[in-house]
Amino acid sequence: MTTAADTPGLTTTRAPFIEAAQAAGRLYIDQPYELYSDANHDVWHRLYGRMGERWARYANEKFLEGIRTLQLDPTKVPRLEDVNRFMAPLTGFRAKAVSGYVPAYRFFDCLRQREFPTTITIRDGEVLDYLPEPDIFHDIAGHVPMHTDKAFADTLVAFGECARAAAERVSGIADEHERLRVLTSVVKAMARFFWFTVEFGLMKGATPGELKVYGSGLLSSYGEIQHAIESPEVQRWPFQLEWVVNQGFEIDHYQPLLFVVDSFDHLFAEVIRLVEWVREGRLDHVAPGEPGISEADLVSFLEAAGHA
Numbered sequence: 001m002t003t004a005a006d007t008p009g010l011t012t013t014r015a016p017f018i019e020a021a022q023a024a025g026r027l028y029i030d031q032p033y034e035l036y037s038d039a040n041h042d043v044w045h046r047l048y049g050r051m052g053e054r055w056a057r058y059a060n061e062k063f064l065e066g067i068r069t070l071q072l073d074p075t076k077v078p079r080l081e082d083v084n085r086f087m088a089p090l091t092g093f094r095a096k097a098v099s100g101y102v103p104a105y106r107f108f109d110c111l112r113q114r115e116f117p118t119t120i121t122i123r124d125g126e127v128l129d130y131l132p133e134p135d136i137f138h139d140i141a142g143h144v145p146m147h148t149d150k151a152f153a154d155t156l157v158a159f160g161e162c163a164r165a166a167a168e169r170v171s172g173i174a175d176e177h178e179r180l181r182v183l184t185s186v187v188k189a190m191a192r193f194f195w196f197t198v199e200f201g202l203m204k205g206a207t208p209g210e211l212k213v214y215g216s217g218l219l220s221s222y223g224e225i226q227h228a229i230e231s232p233e234v235q236r237w238p239f240q241l242e243w244v245v246n247q248g249f250e251i252d253h254y255q256p257l258l259f260v261v262d263s264f265d266h267l268f269a270e271v272i273r274l275v276e277w278v279r280e281g282r283l284d285h286v287a288p289g290e291p292g293i294s295e296a297d298l299v300s301f302l303e304a305a306g307h308a
């Protein structure tokens with residue numbers, strides 16, 4: 001006899017449904033809502049419940065507005081179709097369920113089409129605090145409320161344009177070795193920009209000296225959201241594009257260095273500069289170091305450039 005405790009559910013790294021989709025090569029999937037176990041819903045409830053007071057203190061106003069708009073049920077894993085019903089009329093963005101990692105070009109190209117690849121599994125209740133891979137709490141509670149804001153949504157679309165510009169940039173390079181070298185540099189720059197803004201960005205608050213969080217890695221972390229704003233160990237600098245694209249980062253500890261934008265209009269202007277820099281070749285030689293760029297990511301760009 002099976003009991004509730006035996007139900008595999010949709011737990012990160014332990015979901016047979018996801019394993020089957022991956023084995024069949026299916027990246028875009030449905031959200032089989034009935035497979036969530038009571039334990040999965042309980043984890044959502046605990047994660048969501050404890051973030052409320054942290055968001056009220058540290059999150060930027062657009063995020064709080066987004067949370068109110070989405071009307072998520074605090075006690076249950078959200079249905080993507082419910083989320084999309086509230087979000088799509090505002091910015092055209094939709095959460096799109098995926099079975100795992102989306103290679104970089106395809107990920108950015110989804111953003112260009114206002115689709116957000118969304119993980120549907122949820123972390124194990126034993127590891128509420130730290131998880132190296134994204135889960136539905138990170139993707140829906142951390143990212144998606146920001147997608148209800150027009151300037152932020154436009155910024156994501158511009159990332160998609162940036163990926164296209166990168167593919168175009170390398171499509172004309174005949175020498176294979178040079179093509180890969182340039183591509184690695186440009187994708188590294190894009191990954192750093194994404195990391196220090198969409199994932200870990202800070203923004204000026206309403207009063208002088210006040211800082212608020214808009215990065216999803218922070219918005220979905222009970223510990224780091226406070227650390228990012230309060231800790232004297234964190235360096236916080238005004239956003240500088242030439243610095244950000246050359247700045248490495250590590251993903252397995254709290255971030256020691258964060259960048260502050262003035263507003264979402266400012267962020268949008270910076271991503272447009274990023275696209276221009278790709279086209280002008282200014283990202284062809286960024287500083288080496290983290291993050292490493294995987295072969296799957298490079299191949300995804302080469303395919304788009306007609307070279308794979």
Ligand SMILES: [Fe+2]
Pocket residue numbers: 134138143199216217
């Ligand atoms: Fe993320």
